[in-house]
Amino acid sequence: MQINSIKVWLIIVINLIMISSLSFTALVSYNDAMHELDEIYDAQLARNARLVSTMLTAMPEFSTDTPLIITVPEFTDTGENLTSAQERRQTGHKYERKIAFQVWQADRLIMASENVSQFPEPQTEQGYHELVEQGVHWISFSLLQQPDLWVFTAQREDVRQEMSEHIALAQIRPILVMILPLSVLIYLVVKLILYPLNRLQQSVAEKHAEKLTEITLKQPVELQPIQHAINQLIARVKHYIQQEKHFVADAAHELRTPLSILQLHAQNLQNAATPEQITEAASAIVDGSKRMTHLVHQLLTLSRLERIQDIHRATTPLITLVQDALSQMRLPLLEKVSWHIDIKPELVISGDTILLQSALRNLFDNASKYSEHNASVAISANIALANILAITVKNPCSVAPDLQNMGNRFFRHQSHQHIDGSGLGLSIVKRIMELHGGSIAFDTSHQSEVSIMLRLPITLCS
Known part of the structure; x- marks a missing residue:
């Protein structure tokens, strides 16, 4: 494959533009999706904190003597083998253990999820926090409901990361799958578009000096000026060839007579017996050579003039x-x-x-x-x-x-x-x-x- 080729460069450039565009679109979509997921998960943390706080406020008989531990079921992570519909048939979800909460009143823990042991040290400052506990990254939300009642909710970052990977793969997978079919389609389209140019090239290559005819192919608008210029060039070449033929014919015709006369006088000079005959034959040869020199000069001048297209003024x-x-x-x-x-x-x-x-x-x-x-x-x-x-x-x-x-x-x-x-x-x-x-x-x-x-x-x- 030739690098210095319009077809090759078109295929390469179009493929690069296609891949770049798809990659940019995937990146933008991925970032937008991550932003939306972060907002959803953050909203869940805040909603869960307010829900627990409201529940405690509505239960005045709730005893704070011993902490209330909420059981969190544990499910085996089967990876991506199960569909969403199959996972919904279970009594819980594998991500439940990656979400935790706890409620503190003053310095006493009064309520917590079963996986509270993994919960990072609470931050007694309202709002969202990024915490690291035992090498695990958490996103937490702290809510102060009463002067001494703190509600803390948290979610592991790997939940969000796993979702990010799914979204990234969902964006990249179509690109990887479609690159080859699109490249083949681009090749076929480029080949089809350049077909008139190939026909024009073949038509020009088939031209011979003996048969210079005008190219009459039906061409797109962009190739019509090129075809017109080629036809003009063919017409000029044909004209020059015709001029050359005329020049050769004229030269052959006009030089035949003076050459014959020179040959005749040369023979007379060879057979001359007297000084007068020698002088007469030599003089005739000189005159004939002058006339032939003038004729050749005139022929060359006319031939040169016929080749000139532009003049210096x-x-x-x-x-x-x-x-x-x-x-x-x-x-x-x-x-x-x-x-x-x-x-x-x-x-x-x-x-x-x-x-x-x-x-x-x-x-x-x-x-x-x-x-x-x-x-x-x-x-x-x-x-x-x-x-x-x-x-x-x-x-x-x-x-x-x-x-x-x-x-x-x-x-x-x-x-x-x-x-x-x-x-x-x-x-x-x-x-x-x-x-x-x-x-x-x-x-x-x-x-x-x-x-x-x-x-x-x-x-x-x-």
Whole structure:
């Protein structure tokens, strides 16, 4: 049995609470019963003293010359073998010899019970007293009826102690008898209550990467949030697995062609007979390796972006981001076109600086690649709606773009196949916008011009 178990701890704690509660109840009941018994026995002592005193007062002819001894029958103590009904059939009770009384007038004993020899030395002070005689504990009551008439009654403490033991056993016995059945019942109840949790555990354990389906068990209110969270986790894992499959498929598909080209040029280099052929084959290999390196970099960037759920946000002026993104471009692309920037200095943007720079750099790379030499690329920004910043990049294009497929992975227009690229740039921009709560839109309303607009939440500098 595992100690670090909810079921085990529930059983242990509930059993401890049960036993503690029953024990406390038994203790309280025992103390209450003892208090009531003491009051009853004390009342008996006082009543017997007053009864004897009244009897003597009503008998003026009573002679005090010799003491009157009241016979007390003696019965064998049979323990608890006899029932109360059987004991009542006898002519007396075994406890009679544990109760005694005596009456004194002045210094003479005038009346006493037969067992007066066991009676402790009387206390000539009215009220209750606790006395010890020959190792026996007595509870006595003294009553002064006349100036010189004392009535003493007493009862042995062991009578009360015996009754106490009976009461204690009566309280403890049900506890001892019921502990095992109650423990078994508690175990069954806990097992029944935790059954939905066991079903949930089994359902989760049965999940495989090949078959990640939602858990649809009917659960108690307390387990519904847990099941919902597990279903959300399953959905995310399923999404990640699907992304991995897409990534592997895309990588395998896209790397196949450049690897084949590299292999072809390597064979040409191996078979080259002239220095010109060697130079041409080596140059082709270098260009192909650069293109493949760029493709791998883009694939890894997109895969990393798809795994990101939360981003680190910082507030940065938009003009700074644009200038940093332009400075990161390759020099041939930067110098190919002229850049016109129309961005107000007070515009700032909140987001991950590195990711936003990557998105802008991809946009600027595309604008330069698909533009003619010495063309003009316009970069502008304005507040389109409340707290929404629109960043627009416009560049001339000789071929009307396919708006329905722009932004899809590896999509490249047929007329642009000769331009370096992998078709992943806009996919990367689109994912970065999603992470920032923004969006990307394409427009070709102006002839021979394409506009790409990024919409992002912003704040204004005070």
